[in-house]
Amino acid sequence: MVELLRTPGPPIYIQIREALRAEITGGRLKRGEQLPSENKLAARFNVSRMTIRESTEDLVSEGVLYRRHGVGTFVAHPHLQRDHTKLTSFFDEAEDEGVAVQVKLLGLKVIPATPKVAEALDIPAGGHVIRVKTLCYVDGVPITVHDAHMPYGLFAGLVNENLEVQHLWRLFEKAGYRVKRAVQKLEAREASKDVASLMEVKEGAPVLFKERTVYADDGTPVEFTYCYNRGDIYSLTVALER
Amino acid sequence: MVELLRTPGPPIYIQIREALRAEITGGRLKRGEQLPSENKLAARFNVSRMTIRESTEDLVSEGVLYRRHGVGTFVAHPHLQRDHTKLTSFFDEAEDEGVAVQVKLLGLKVIPATPKVAEALDIPAGGHVIRVKTLCYVDGVPITVHDAHMPYGLFAGLVNENLEVQHLWRLFEKAGYRVKRAVQKLEAREASKDVASLMEVKEGAPVLFKERTVYADDGTPVEFTYCYNRGDIYSLTVALER
DNA sequence: GAGTGGTCTAGACCACCCG
DNA sequence: GGGTGGTCTAGACCACTCG
Numbered sequence: 285m286v287e288l289l290r291t292p293g294p295p296i297y298i299q300i301r302e303a304l305r306a307e308i309t310g311g312r313l314k315r316g317e318q319l320p321s322e323n324k325l326a327a328r329f330n331v332s333r334m335t336i337r338e339s340t341e342d343l344v345s346e347g348v349l350y351r352r353h354g355v356g357t358f359v360a361h362p363h364l365q366r367d368h369t370k371l372t373s374f375f376d377e378a379e380d381e382g383v384a385v386q387v388k389l390l391g392l393k394v395i396p397a398t399p400k401v402a403e404a405l406d407i408p409a410g411g412h413v414i415r416v417k418t419l420c421y422v423d424g425v426p427i428t429v430h431d432a433h434m435p436y437g438l439f440a441g442l443v444n445e446n447l448e449v450q451h452l453w454r455l456f457e458k459a460g461y462r463v464k465r466a467v468q469k470l471e472a473r474e475a476s477k478d479v480a481s482l483m484e485v486k487e488g489a490p491v492l493f494k495e496r497t498v499y500a501d502d503g504t505p506v507e508f509t510y511c512y513n514r515g516d517i518y519s520l521t522v523a524l525e526r
Numbered sequence: 527m528v529e530l531l532r533t534p535g536p537p538i539y540i541q542i543r544e545a546l547r548a549e550i551t552g553g554r555l556k557r558g559e560q561l562p563s564e565n566k567l568a569a570r571f572n573v574s575r576m577t578i579r580e581s582t583e584d585l586v587s588e589g590v591l592y593r594r595h596g597v598g599t600f601v602a603h604p605h606l607q608r609d610h611t612k613l614t615s616f617f618d619e620a621e622d623e624g625v626a627v628q629v630k631l632l633g634l635k636v637i638p639a640t641p642k643v644a645e646a647l648d649i650p651a652g653g654h655v656i657r658v659k660t661l662c663y664v665d666g667v668p669i670t671v672h673d674a675h676m677p678y679g680l681f682a683g684l685v686n687e688n689l690e691v692q693h694l695w696r697l698f699e700k701a702g703y704r705v706k707r708a709v710q711k712l713e714a715r716e717a718s719k720d721v722a723s724l725m726e727v728k729e730g731a732p733v734l735f736k737e738r739t740v741y742a743d744d745g746t747p748v749e750f751t752y753c754y755n756r757g758d759i760y761s762l763t764v765a766l767e768r
Numbered sequence: 769g770a771g772t773g774g775t776c777t778a779g780a781c782c783a784c785c786c787g
Numbered sequence: 788g789g790g791t792g793g794t795c796t797a798g799a800c801c802a803c804t805c806g
Contacts, residue, residue, distance in 0.1 A: 295793075295794060295795090296794080296795075297794075297795085315745070316744070321771075321772060321773080322772080322773065323771090323772085331795075331796085332795065332796045332797060332798085333796095333797085333798090334576070334794095334795070334796075334797090335794080335795060335796080337773090337774090338794085338795090347706075347707060347741075347745065350743050350744050350745070351772095351773065351774090352772085352773080352803090352804085353772075353773050353774070353802070353803050353804080354771080354772055354773065354774095354802070354803030354804035354805080355771095355772065355773080355803080355804060355805080356771090356772060356773075357772090357773075358744065360743075360744055360745030361648070361744060361745030361746055361747075406603070464589070464767070465589060465765065465766070465767055466765065466766045467763060467764070467765045467766075468763065468764050468765075468766065469761050469762070469763045470712060470734065470761060470762045470763070470764070471734065471757060471760070471761040471762075472714040472715070472732035472733055472734040472735075472755070472757030472760075473714070473732055473757060474731075474732050474757075488730075489716075490714035490715055490716050490732040490733075490757070491714055491732075492712065492713065492714040492734075493714075499589075501592050501602075502558070502592050502600065502602055502603060503557070503589065503592070503602030503603030504603055505603075513714070515713060515714030515715060515716075515732070518713070518714075519711050519712060519713040520711070520712045520713075521709060521710065521711045521712075522709070522710050522712070522764045522766070523707065523708065523709045523710075524707070524708045524709075524710070524764070525706070525707055537774075537775060537776090538775080538776075539775075539776085563790075563791060563792080564791080564792065565790090565791085573776075573777080574776065574777045574778060574779085575777095575778085575779090576775095576776070576777075576778090577775080577776060577777080579792090579793090580775085580776090593791095593792065593793095594784090594785085594791085594792080595783070595784050595785080595791075595792050595793070596783070596784030596785035596786080596790080596791050596792065596793095597784080597785060597786080597790095597791060597792080598790090598791060598792075599791090599792075
């Protein structure tokens with residue numbers, strides 16, 4: 285029996301969720317094994333059944349558990365590579381993995397948006413955008429060129445910030461926009477002369493090209509970026525759900 | 527006021543969810559606009575507040591609505607390109623877009639798994655897998671090479687099916703495995719001689735290379751596939767959530 | 769029929785944000 | 788202070804699966 289803190293701490297359903305997760309990752313609940321029924325869990329934790337459902341809901345949507353109507357709730361077989369679907373910034377990722385990331389600012393200008401950029405950012409064609417070009421090194425190797433565009437109207441103050449040390453998204457948050465979601469289009473392309481020389485590869489070498497639009501949680505597009513990643517080093521893992 | 531069917535039909539919370547969605551897509555609730563409070567919605571639909579929360583929960587996680595504690599629930603600005611994060615089969619996608627897809631079976635064998643395949647499929651190294659190689663044409667143009675591996679133990683009957691007309695996943699379902707989730711690793715690569723000749727491009731042309739593992743809803747890995755997509759034609763859109 | 773998850777109720781108290 | 792969403796209760800009935 286897990287000790288639940290009725291006050292103040294995290295909500296009960298989160299405490300129960302984490303207790304269940306710990307039982308699974310700790311091996312006390314094995315893959316494929318059936319959980320106690322919701323009624324029994326409610327009794328065990330001394331909460332209502334609705335609260336138990338809230339606890340398991342997240343685990344089900346994460347793929348840790350699955351439910352079969354009329355049968356029971358079970359521990360899913362663990363997927364390898366589980367968490368790669370999360371939207372994280374380069375900085376956060378690198379921090380987690382202990383990799384040294386360096387950012388070199390190639391340029392910062394306020395310019396009128398191209399039609400494509402304007403459409404992605406949902407601003408009038410020709411409206412002002414801040415364009416930030418950076419080159420990203422991982423362990424000293426140039427790996428990514430970013431060509432980012434932000435609506436000038438939202439982030440005018442951004443032009444005075446030191447963009448080599450802090451991530452754009454932290455600045456977005458200062459302006460009241462929480463980054464929530466990104467949509468990326470990916471293609472394999474040949475490196476152009478410019479990109480090739482920046483990334484120190486031959487012209488025509490394969491690069492992973494991405495067009496990324498980043499949205500705040502209210503749906504406002506806050507960033508549209510062209511990314512060029514060295515094909516011989518960079519790979520991207522994504523998860524899709526049905 | 528929407529007419530709710532108390533019996534039998536879909537659950538009330540789904541009816542309400544769809545009614546709200548219709549008000550949004552129909553423009554009666556505009557982007558950025560605040561919804562009536564949960565209490566008011568409960569009164570309007572004559573249901574309990576918990577049911578209203580269930581209705582809006584899905585819309586929030588879809589990004590259609592967003593909530594601000596102590597403030598209210600609002601209509602998010604619509605994202606362009608919303609639905610590209612869903613896991614769908616080639617066949618389903620093509621059907622929706624009215625594109626002619628043709629599949630040519632290049633080979634079907636039962637072979638011992640390579641270490642990498644075995645690990646992805648969670649079977650012993652050297653265990654038997656069904657290997658299916660196909661070439662996919664869209665509007666007559668060769669666009670994708672698939673090199674798929676399935677555990678022989680789960681899908682032995684599959685070797686007798688006509689794989690050119692029906693999708694693998696339908697056969698998985700016959701065997702009791704609902705496809706739920708896939709994890710893909712993407713890279714930009716140069717086309718090898720073999721792949722280049724199949725896809726009718728030059729050797730060394732950029733291709734989008736994917737390693738994909740497909741999971742059933744109980745977490746069982748059911749398919750591990752190497753995909754090669756023509757870089758000059760194929761692009762992939764994915765959504766990431768924070 | 770017994771047990772499971774799926775849906776739903778009619779309340780309650782709390783934390784948060786605003787004027 | 789008043790309204791909002793966040794959490795929680797103690798029940799209820801239904802739909803599904805299995806023996």
